[in-house]
């Protein structure tokens with residue numbers, strides 16, 4: 001692997017080398033501590049600042065093309081792509097599989113992982129429309145020059161060891177439909193640059209070390225799929241969750257607190273699947289969840305949710321998977337929920353339910369895979385909590401109509417009431433808080449996605465990028481559904 005020679009003159013080279021050194025020493029060890037991750041971010045900030053576009057990694061407006069790059073390209077867009085890809089290659093520290101070993105010479109369309117098609121605006125011009133480095137295990141960072149790849153429709157680099165932040169210059173990728181940087185070592189606050197990509201539909205940030213709060217803009221953007229699971233996000237879920245047009249929303253395995261916003265009911269027209277698994281959410285389930293009549297997967301397991309399961313859930317007639325396990329729910333599990341026509345899986349294990357309707361009782365004959373373990377259902381059911389464990393919780397039932405997180409039927413008035421701490425102590429439950437696995441051991445977040453080539457390649461033979469991406473995103477989301485509905489045991493819970 002070439003050293004990043006001539007990446008930047010003088011001190012910039014030093015900064016870049018420092019960054020790579022930091023990335024190497026951190027990326028290659030098993031776990032990235034937040035201190036190390038923030039160190040990398042600082043090195044990258046320094047390097048980007050020196051590159052001339054500010055410390056967020058923008059390109060200077062007067063970005064000069066490298067004079068040493070000749071004019072021997074079929075068109076100027078491929079020449080710019082060459083400059084971007086060569087800058088990126090110099091920002092690779094290691095490429096153990098030699099995946100980019102043919103990234104030499106002017107013919108960028110022959111580079112591994114680079115997909116060219118005819119330009120949308122000019123069928124006579126060939127442009128770089130896709131990057132697919134999924135699973136290449138490359139270590140490095142993203143240089144600001146990637147902002148030159150303005151013809152990109154998809155950018156897939158899942159399961160590599162890229163460190164640092166997403167450079168601001170990538171907001172220039174106005175045709176980008178899919179941005180998948182999952183299973184890398186990116187750090188810093190939520191990458192706002194993604195919200196500035198005007199065509200983006202599929203946003204996949206899972207399995208990184210992003211931190212801080214989720215911005216409300218994430219849910220105001222016209223996205224089809226939102227994967228932010230398995231990062232270090234904290235704070236409340238923005239109240240405007242319900243503005244989202246996404247069919248798949250996965251916020252699992254973060255440190256999110258507070259309530260599930262009541263606005264969730266507004267997602268009725270688009271939401272297929274929503275996963276809140278393993279956060280620190282509390283409060284009661286919003287009754288507005290019952291409005292989601294076309295949603296097929298809801299997972300709120302592994303939080304600190306209280307109160308009873310609203311009977312309104314029985315309005316979700318398309319529901320196939322419902323996981324409420326590992327919370328502090330009490331009261332009865334209604335038969336109207338257990339008898340939902342499409343229901344396949346329903347776990348309410350590891351709660352404090354003290355009553356279940358007959359159809360909710362697990363049995364060999366039941367059409368639904370039910371799990372009622374570790375509740376307060378008494379001696380008639382196996383594997384229940386003891387009276388001693390149940391009594392303190394059952395003695396203080398939560399009134400969801402008064403509880404701060406239960407807005408309904410309270411007028412939508414002042415939203416953002418901060419979630420009160422749960423009224424009861426969260427019972428010790430099996431938490432999946434294992435240390436992060438090394439890239440080698442860690443399963444890629446979505447095997448299906450990394451195995452199959454992006455649909456856009458197979459689906460679009462020529463200049464059909466607009467139409468194919470229109471079809472593409474829902475297809476992707478559907479594939480992700482297969483993955484996420486299996487997630488509780490595999491990918492999301494590391």
Ligand SMILES: *[C@@H]1O[C@H](CO)[C@@H](O)[C@H](O)[C@H]1NC(C)=O
Nearest residue numbers: 220239240241242243263415
């Ligand atoms: C999003 O929802 C909020 C209320 O939660 C509303 O005030 C705002 O106008 C919405 N934004 C968009 C873009 O729809």
Ligand SMILES: *[C@@H]1O[C@H](CO)[C@@H](O)[C@H](O)[C@H]1NC(C)=O
Nearest residue numbers: 268269270291292293294295
């Ligand atoms: C739910 O799905 C059905 C059939 O796919 C559709 O006709 C209906 O409009 C959907 N409901 C909403 C609220 O979008």
Ligand SMILES: *[C@@H]1O[C@H](CO)[C@@H](O)[C@H](O)[C@H]1NC(C)=O
Nearest residue numbers: 287288289290291292312315
């Ligand atoms: C449940 O469905 C019924 C009938 O469609 C409707 O009247 C009611 O408002 C719904 N309730 C909720 C909370 O969605």
Ligand SMILES: *[C@@H]1O[C@H](CO)[C@@H](O)[C@H](O)[C@H]1NC(C)=O
Nearest residue numbers: 321344345369485486488489
């Ligand atoms: C139901 O859930 C169990 C446990 O999470 C899982 O093993 C099984 O595959 C699920 N069934 C379906 C049909 O998704």
